[in-house]
Amino acid sequence: MKLRSSLFILALTLLTVFTFLMLSVDCRYASAQTESKKASDKAQPKSDKVLVTFVEIGSVNCIPCKAMQPIMKAVEEEYKGQVKIVFHDVWTPKGKADAMKYNIRIIPTQVFLDKDGKEYYRHEGYFPKDDVVKVIKMQGVK
Numbered sequence: 001m002k003l004r005s006s007l008f009i010l011a012l013t014l015l016t017v018f019t020f021l022m023l024s025v026d027c028r029y030a031s032a033q034t035e036s037k038k039a040s041d042k043a044q045p046k047s048d049k050v051l052v053t054f055v056e057i058g059s060v061n062c063i064p065c066k067a068m069q070p071i072m073k074a075v076e077e078e079y080k081g082q083v084k085i086v087f088h089d090v091w092t093p094k095g096k097a098d099a100m101k102y103n104i105r106i107i108p109t110q111v112f113l114d115k116d117g118k119e120y121y122r123h124e125g126y127f128p129k130d131d132v133v134k135v136i137k138m139q140g141v142k
Contacts, residue, residue, distance in 0.1 A: 049081045049082060050081070050082065050083070050084045050115060051082050051083070051114070051115050051136075051139045051140055051141050052079075052082065052083045052084070052112055052113065052114065052115070052136045052139045052141055053083075053084045053085075053086060053112070053113040053117070054072065054075065054083055054084065054085050054086070054110065054112055054132070054136065055086045055087075055088065055102070055110070055111040055112070055113065056068055056072055056085070056086070056087045056088070056108060056109075056110055057087075057088045057090060057095070057098060057099055057102055057104050057107060057108065057109045057110075057111065058087070058088075058089070058090065058107040058108035058109070059089050059090055059091050059095075059107055060089055060091075061091065062107050062108065064107075064108055064125060064126045065107055065108040067126055068108050068110075068126065068127065071127070071128070071129045071132060072085050072087065073085075074129060075129065075132055075133070075136070079136065079141055082136075082141045082142070083136055083141060090104065090107055105124065106124050106125065108124075108125065108126065108127075109122065109123070109124050109125075110122065110123045110124075110127050110132070112135055112136065112139075114139055115139070120138070120139065121135050121138065123135075
């Protein structure tokens with residue numbers, strides 16, 4: 001009985017250490033990705049015409065996320081030059097880091113950024129095109 005108890009405590013300790021190590025690696029990876037993204041953002045000149053960046057955080061395997069794809073494409077075509085569309089797949093390493101950056105709780109989540117890159121609106125779940133258009137027009141998109 002004493003041996004069983006000792007083995008259980010040892011296994012629990014090893015599991016705890018492993019979990020903390022994995023979380024630490026994930027956080028370091030996310031931090032490195034964020035720093036890399038900041039560096040690339042500084043290197044790219046910003047367009048004065050883009051009034052809204054529409055960030056969609058989801059997955060290519062998620063049914064509501066798939067339903068958002070035609071909406072994003074239509075908005076991108078209809079408001080070309082005024083609205084920039086960005087999609088992050090949370091099931092990829094880079095997308096996972098982006099999900100952490102935006103504090104995503106569920107997918108899909110839409111984050112709308114103004115021309116200065118500041119978040120001004122957020123929506124969780126499927127978002128109909130008419131509602132997306134209302135949100136982007138809040139920033140002067142015509």
